[in-house]
Amino acid sequence: MPYRKFEEYNIEVTNDVKDKFKSIIADLGEDSSREGLLKTPERAAKAMQFLTSGYEIDAAEILNGAMFKEDYNDMVIVKNIELYSLCEHHMLPFFGKAHIAYIPNGHIVGLSKLPRIVNVFARRLQVQERLTHDILECINNTLKPKGVAVVIEASHMCMMMRGVQKQNSTTTTSGFRGEFERQETRTEFLKLISSDLR
Ligand SMILES: Nc1nc2c(ncn2[C@@H]2O[C@H](COP(=O)(O)OP(=O)(O)OP(=O)(O)O)[C@@H](O)[C@H]2O)c(=O)[nH]1
Numbered sequence: 001m002p003y004r005k006f007e008e009y010n011i012e013v014t015n016d017v018k019d020k021f022k023s024i025i026a027d028l029g030e031d032s033s034r035e036g037l038l039k040t041p042e043r044a045a046k047a048m049q050f051l052t053s054g055y056e057i058d059a060a061e062i063l064n065g066a067m068f069k070e071d072y073n074d075m076v077i078v079k080n081i082e083l084y085s086l087c088e089h090h091m092l093p094f095f096g097k098a099h100i101a102y103i104p105n106g107h108i109v110g111l112s113k114l115p116r117i118v119n120v121f122a123r124r125l126q127v128q129e130r131l132t133h134d135i136l137e138c139i140n141n142t143l144k145p146k147g148v149a150v151v152i153e154a155s156h157m158c159m160m161m162r163g164v165q166k167q168n169s170t171t172t173t174s175g176f177r178g179e180f181e182r183q184e185t186r187t188e189f190l191k192l193i194s195s196d197l198r
């Protein structure tokens with residue numbers, strides 16, 4: 001079942017995580033029985049299930065389901081794909097934009113499937129570097145294009161709300177395969193997305 005409806009939470013997981021959140025709230029010094037917090041453990045349990053729902057979805061299956069034979073051999077770019085993920089170190093959000101390009105090799109892919117696989121890999125406990133490579137390798141191995149490129153720019157809440165507390169720093173990660181390993185192709189791609197880079 002590739003497209004699980006996110007309203008369909010696993011009841012056992014919800015109950016289990018709910019109990020744990022209740023005890024975390026108490027450990028943090030709050031009164032988990034006060035009115036405003038009564039439903040919070042359950043809401044948090046559902047929110048965390050949604051934010052990690054990517055584990056249950058096969059990204060390759062999403063791409064495989066929408067590949068079309070087409071004789072188009074130029075660059076295809078989908079840019080400014082917003083993403084929200086959780087850093088695996090603090091389980092705090094990092095968020096930003098992904099820019100994806102590929103050069104078809106006989107097949108194109110349904111455009112919406114690229115943001116869909118970004119969601120699949122982002123809704124896991126991640127580091128930005130692995131997220132970038134997960135997306136890159138999935139497209140490379142499934143679509144087998146002549147080349148693929150992924151750039152992600154993101155802000156990490158663990159560096160903003162806590163820790164080093166830097167509000168304006170952003171992190172850029174990138175990966176290039178096939179024709180994008182050539183300077184000329186990579187430069188063309190970077191030029192086409194440059195107005196969207198911070
Ligand atoms: N490379 C990488 N590091 C990340 C990512 N998200 C968070 N981090 C970093 O993970 C590191 C964890 O370092 P630790 O020293 O174990 O944790 P910490 O004591 O909370 O570190 P500070 O954040 O510096 O307070 C921190 O430097 C974070 O900035 C990511 O996506 N990629």
Ligand SMILES: [Zn+2]
Binds near residue numbers: 158159
């Ligand atoms: Zn972090």
